[in-house]
Amino acid sequence: MRPPLLLFFFLAAAAFAAPEKPSRPPNIILIYGDDIGYGDFGCYGATSVKTPNVDRLAGEGIRFTNAYCTSATCTPSRYSLLTGEYPFRKKGTNVLPGDAALIIEPGRATLPSLLKEAGYTTGIVGKWHLGLGAEKGDVDWNGEIKPGPLEVGFDYSFIMAATMDRVPCVYIENHRVVGLDPSDPIQVNYKNPFPGELVGPDVKDRSTLKMDRSHNHNDAIINGIGRIGFMTGGKAALWKDEEMADVFTKQATDFIEREKDKPFFLYLATSDIHKPHVPHPRFVGKTPMGPRGDTIVEFDDCVGAILKKLDELQLAENTLVIISSDNGPVLDDGYQDGSKEMVGDHKPAGPLRGGKYSRFEGGTRMPFLVWWPGRVKPGVSDAIVSQVDLPASLAILAGQKPDATTMPDSQNVLPALLGESKTGREEVVLHAQDGGLALRSGNWKYISPGNMRDGLGPWKKSTIAEPGLLFDLSSDPGETKDLAAANPQKTRELADKLKAISNNPQQ
Secondary structure: OOOOHHHHHHEEEEEHHHHOOOOOOOEEEEEEEOOOOOOHHHHHHHOOOHHHHHHHHHHHHHEEEEEEEEEEOHEEEEEEEHOOOOHOOOOOOOOOOOOOOOOOOOOOOOOOHHHOOOOOOOEEEEEEEOOOOOOOOOOOOOOOOOOHHHHHHHEEEEEEEEOOOOOOOHHHHHHHEEOOOOOOOOOOOOOOOOOOOOOOOOOOOOHHHHEEOOOOOOOOOEEEHHHHOOEOOHHHHHHOHHHHHHHHHHHHHHHHHOOOOEEEEEEEEEOOOOOOOOOHHOOOOOOOOOOHHHHHHHHHHHHHHHHHHHHHHOOHHHHHEEEEEOOOOOOOOOOOOOOOOOOOOOOOOOOEEEEOOOOOOOEEEEEEEEEEEOOOOOOEHHHHHHHHHHHHHHHHHHHOOOOOOOOOOOOHHHHHHHOEEEEEEOEEEOOOOOOOEEEEOOOOOEEEEEEEEEEOOEEEEEEEOOOEEEOOOOOOOOOOOOOOOOOHHHHHHHHHHHHHHOOOOOO
């Protein structure tokens, strides 16, 4: 029997008016390179190294030309990335040793904690370098290692404590060292060597080392490479540098596989391309630039594995991927690996001046790519954005409201990140290890007086006198012509503005 015509229209109207089921929030993957410069990828002008996977992401997404990390070194940039606070506001955000205490207070709002509140499963894989434990040197490497990533918003972590060139040279999964033999306990010391353990000064025939030092890196010898700091025990748990990129990549793809059925946030902080440059044998010789160039190819391979996994699981359309780096490039940062001698015509910082440790643009202006096939249209953006903006912007994307008191410097630049606006923030403060600051305001760049490094290592040291340096980046991105004397009013204006911002987070 046919239903009455009136009932048919009623059912049709009800179906038409029924609200649509809310779409699933996008997965978010942040791939954070180490010491990768503005000019190190093909999409930013490199020709001596091929980066097809990164270039694919750039071609299908947005390539930013004015994106910044907050500091020209690793720990402070990573601190800002997760907390939304400039590192100069927090004491102790200098480059940390491997036995440093956690510098992010458990309980404060962070990028992962806000996303977790929004229903995301949050994970970190790779380099941590923000300290572990409540007090310096107080970590029991043979027991539970905390507080750490799990106490500041992550559901899962698979990390190294500090850097590739610092002890302890082991992986830590959640709260415990991976593969540790209890009968061979780990001890770490950054002052005194352990009796019976091989250290740099003991090695008379330096040719026996896998890689020799150029400076520092003459403490514990692990995997044939000198490190910073001393370590004993944990022999079964020691990493192999050649395998590190593959280990982290597998952990990252495994996390994606496990969490594919619900929204996830993955912070993949790669070991590449930090020194020591020890690529897997399958990448050796892939570039004419030696180990540094080969580790760029290895980084690109990691990106390719992530994209392949997203395609395989049909997650790409609803996954936001961001690629950037923690600070600018460096050629001699402690090891004799030919990076400086073999760089050729490759320009790690592109057209920019300086690199790691420097307040010149090469130290803090980063490659920055945003890819989201289901939402972001391909293009190039000149908007000024900073990594300190990611906590507020991504939290808002997830439906959360960041608190300006706990994330004082993080601005909502989501429209710029998604290509919906040509403008981001008007000003960004830049920091270097020497404690000095710089300010980018529109196309103007002001660098405050003080000492700073120039070059890519070995460095030139410069002393900047009063009133500081002033550059017009629109015509001089290489910062070759100081305009402070010719523009005293603009110089004073930016100096005053920098002082006001540094003294007041709400500026």
